Structure formats: structure tokens, C-alpha cells
Amino acid sequence: MAMNYWHRLLCRSTAWEWVTATKIVPWVMRDIDLGASALEIGPGFGANVAPLRERAASLTGLEIDAVLAARLRTRFARDLRVIDGDATAMPLPDKEFDSVVCFTMLHHVPSPAQQDDLFAEALRVLRPGGVFAGSDGLDSPLFRLQHVGDTCVPVPADTLADRLAVAGFTGIDVETGLGMFRFRAERPH
16 A cells, blocks of 8 residues: 655654544544454554553554564564554454554555455454444545555545445444544444
């Protein structure tokens, strides 16, 4: 999932870590219990690891980029179990996690069909009653400009609830704010 040079600089900056820890993660995780075992899809440079680790006893990251996965292993050796893999075909057992989260990464999945595969895989690795939650940017000219040279397939917020329902989720909520959308959905019992 390609990212341009500017985008990589932003995502590995302390400024981005501050924004995600103080704004994005609290907004998305409002009223969400991650349970004992959480999976973050696409942790990238690790901006969300510290705030997520405060909310879950065990945190696993599934990262498709081998270089970023190696960096995560070094940087967060005690806080994050890192799995190399593609979220559209997770190398993880069924019903392993109480929660699955992803932050500002869905638009880097190369096609709507692959995004739907990711949703189906999130459902598969969740325990019954588990929660799938996250955020992504709203499509706009500025959003597109920031992603020139990136893989950028924005998820229309107004279609997300239906797509999550098709994947098998219930209790779906999608909300916009902060120039992005947040979502929450549950795996049925």
C-alpha cells in the first residue's frame, strides 16, 4: 500500500502521534471497550500503539509492509505483538480477538472489493460480541492532494454501514467529524 514521501514523514512524526493519541483515538474509542485482546490492522509507524495499549491487556498489530513491521517490532517490543500479513487474508485464527481496530488506513487498501475482504476478515477473527471500530478520512480535494502518488481509494462514509452489514456485522454506527468518519460494528453472538 504505497505512501508518498510527504505522507510517510507525517505518519512517523511526533506531531501525528500527538494528534492521534489526543484527538483521533479518543474520538473513535469513545464508549468502546477493547476487551482483553485487541488487533490493530495496519499500525504503520505505530502512532496508535501507546493509546491502544492503555485500553487493552494484549495488543497485536497486523502490518503488510515488512519494513514497517520490523520497525514496529523494534520500537514496541514489549507492547505490541507484530504479525506480517495482508488484512484481506489474515494469517490469524478465527475468533481470536475481542476487538479489531483500524485508523486512517482503509483508503490505502487498493480496491473496494479488497476493503470488503478486510471487513469480512475482521469479522472472522473477532469473537462473538466483539467490536470492529476505526476511522478514515473523508474524500475531498485536499485529501486527494495529500495522497498524490499513494494508493488512495477513499471509503464513502455513506456506504460503509451497508458494506459492514453485508460482511455480517450488526449494531453498526458511522459518524462524521474532524474531517473524517468513525465507525463501530459488532460481531453477532
